[in-house]
Amino acid sequence: MATDASGSGFGRFRLNPRPSYSERMTSTRAELRALVRVKLCEITGKHDAQMRWSRNAYMRDVVARYKVRIEGWPLNEVPFKNLSDVPNLPKLELLLAGFRDGSICFRAITEDEYNAMVADPTPWIGADTSPNEDAEA
Secondary structure (H helix, E strand, O other): OOOOOOOOOOOOOOOOOOOOHHHHHHHHHHHHHHHHHHHHHHHHOOOOOOOOOOHHHHHHHHHHHHOEEEEOOOOOOOOOOOHHHOOOHHHHHHHHHHHHHOOOEEEEOOHHHHHHHHHOOHHHHOOOOOOOOOOOO
16 A cells, blocks of 8 residues: 555545546536526526427427527437436537537527428437437436
């Protein structure tokens, strides 16, 4: 066992250890959720606006209610789904960076754009692959 100058053996323990991978995932996910909510509140002008992540809930509670949608979501790299189901830290960091730099953002949509999205939301939120559509976490 390593010892510090006093010989106590505490030299190898840091006061502020680096967060674990799991802790970093949790922290990044929380920061991303908070940022997405702020961005949604900003574009809607509603301080109580809430993001929904399942396909049906997003279409009903975000797109239909506020006539906004997320643009720039990297569907090829991160399927649109509940952030709790995003499998790794780099994917969460990609989303967080996108919302920070504006490459992923909410945009107000016209009635024609809304109707097109209702007819087929796949270009914006990907194919429907969820077995339990209304599950939210």
